[in-house]
Amino acid sequence: MKTSDLCEKIEYRLLQGSMDTEVTDVIYDSRKVTEGTMFVCMVGAVTDGHKYIPDAVEKGAGVIVAEREEACKGVPPEVAVILVESARHALAYLSAAYFDYPAKKLTTIGLTGTKGKTTTTYIIQDVLRQAGRKAGLIGTIATVIGETSIPARNTTPESYEIHKAMAAMVDAGCQYMVMEVSSQGLKFDRTAGIEFDYGIFTNLSEDHIGPTEHPDFADYLACKRRLFRQCRIGIINADDPYAQQILEGSTCEVKTFSAEKKADLMASDIRFLNEDGRLGMHFKASGMMNCDAKIHIPGRFSVYNALATMVVCHELGIPDDAVLAGLEDVQVKGRVEMIPISKKFNVIIDYAHNDVSTRSVLKTLREYDPGRIVAVFGCGGNRSKVRRYDIGEAAGELADLCILTSDNPRFEKVEDINNDIKVGLAKHDAAYIEINDRREAIAYAITHALPGDMIILLGKGHETYVEIEGVKHHFSEHEVVREIAEDIRAGRRKMEHMTL
Known part of the structure; x- marks a missing residue:
């Protein structure tokens, strides 16, 4: 595609080269530049694309789109250089043209x-x-x-x-x-x-x-x-x-x-x-x-x-x-999502992972006059301790039983994270137990359910992994809940108070 066709809806100034230069792709990550591509110098909070112009040229970029003229000094004359006011704004229009609107x-x-x-x-x-x-x-x-x-x-x-x-x-x-x-x-x-x-x-x-x-x-x-x-x-x-x-x-x-x-x-x-x-x-x-x-x-x-x-x-x-x-x-995955394993109690998965969303979903469930709300949750490791206190306070106020467990502990110990959550729980003298293995925490909530319970699994939602020490391991609460229900029906686990 010709450079002139890509640029038909942006304001620009051609500093050097030809607008007839053929472009094979529009790239804003210099690591992905290949022969004949147009490199757009995006300026972000972390990095500045102008720093990577030499790298892009070396990899064969045919066109450079930049915001600063001085950053383009030394670009070989056969490489077209186009100056724009905003590379981000230009990228949107260049991309629209490249993919034919x-x-x-x-x-x-x-x-x-x-x-x-x-x-x-x-x-x-x-x-x-x-x-x-x-x-x-x-x-x-x-x-x-x-x-x-x-x-x-x-x-x-x-x-x-x-x-x-x-x-x-x-x-x-x-x-x-x-x-x-x-x-x-x-x-x-x-x-x-x-x-x-x-x-x-x-x-x-x-x-x-x-x-x-x-x-x-x-x-x-x-x-x-x-x-x-x-x-x-x-x-x-x-x-x-x-x-x-x-x-x-x-x-x-x-x-x-x-x-x-x-x-x-x-x-x-x-x-x-x-x-x-x-x-x-x-x-x-x-x-x-x-x-x-x-x-x-x-x-x-x-x-x-x-x-x-x-x-x-x-x-x-x-x-x-x-x-x-x-x-x-309709049902939306991980957003107050019902997992139907029993008509006697509810199991719900929700992505809530801060105090505002936790409080919101628990208040919503309260409006259905449940027997108990049983909240299974943890907090992410290497994140704000204040968030843990606040989530603990919200759950402690609105849930009847909290089951503290893991949720992407990353490089922290689950016990240390849960100790922070307990600071918030203590403000309401909340009832809680700790089961660090999330699968077993969910199994405990289900096998100990009472008629009318609403079991809410908080924090994971649509996610299908748990992150431990830099490694993401497969973990889907949707799969886990159904596997636990199948274990109960097959006699491998036992309901303590009733049948499914």
Whole structure:
């Protein structure tokens, strides 16, 4: 592909070489440079791509895209050098051109907000799938292309990876792309140049504020706001206190959803469901859809996630009955996920691994009036001790029994980590036991269950490993729970108080 074609939508200055130079790939990691590639000098918090220009040239880069002219001195004259104001911004447009603008070939749905992005993207994708539509997904857990799932490193990948994934979705026959759009993704231009067909705002609260993320809440909000300047239709949670501020400067048509006020889609008569061990929510919808709706993900926040899904799917022309059927069957891996092994008690897996998310999920379960809440959890090693105190305090206040165990101890001893958790537990004189082996901790909770118990496994969620002394070992709570249930049924383990 010619350099001039790649650069057709960016502002630049050619310092040397020719715009007719053929480019074999667009690269921003100098370690991946090969003969004929275009090397984009990204400037990040850890490193500066300009330092690697000599290395890129030595490996055969045909074009250098840089922000600083002085860094390009000494580049051989046959290598084209292009100067841009922002390499990150340029990379987004260069990548879009390189992959032939795949976003224009898909119906694109972007979600932003503090909470609910991951769950809602999966709900939307699943509802579309159950309605016979093929949708790819980019988010915190994975990038999903057809039947292929690639574990994620960032909530919103770099722009090159986004366009590469979308191009693969087009090739796989996808009609839609559903994507988590993080504040960092917006701030660092990872989604620059994509005009989303739909942008969804879930909610906003203080998060990701610190020296390596956002300097303050105003910056966090301003970055979230950007999505609604690059989407065609904005779908907004009207009940969030920041809804109007999110829309400041927006250029999109707006649709709203609410459980408290007048909106394009409203929820009323909200009820908590416990149907044979399946927890969920029921509500009446009115406005653009008039129906009874049900979702088997517990918690009032699930109503808002369902409403966002209903609005976008209605706008996409999905029949109402298909939307409702999809909502009723949906389950999101590791997000308040029910593992059905008994109708007498619940086993739930959730990714909560800080005090805010731990408190939120335990409060949600309390609303279902359980016999007991049994929380199985630990904390990560080589991380903040304060987080351990806080999680211990939250669990100690809201759980009836805490089972302390391992959770990615890394280079620390599980006993030392759990001693820190106990500092928080002590504030509520909480009942707890310690079982360092996580499999055995889960087995204890299940084999000692009482009727009406809700056993919540906290911290691992969708993860399929445990990290010990720098090595990741396979460990899937989904597999472990089902293996324990099979052991009980086969007589290899015994239920202490009842049968499964």
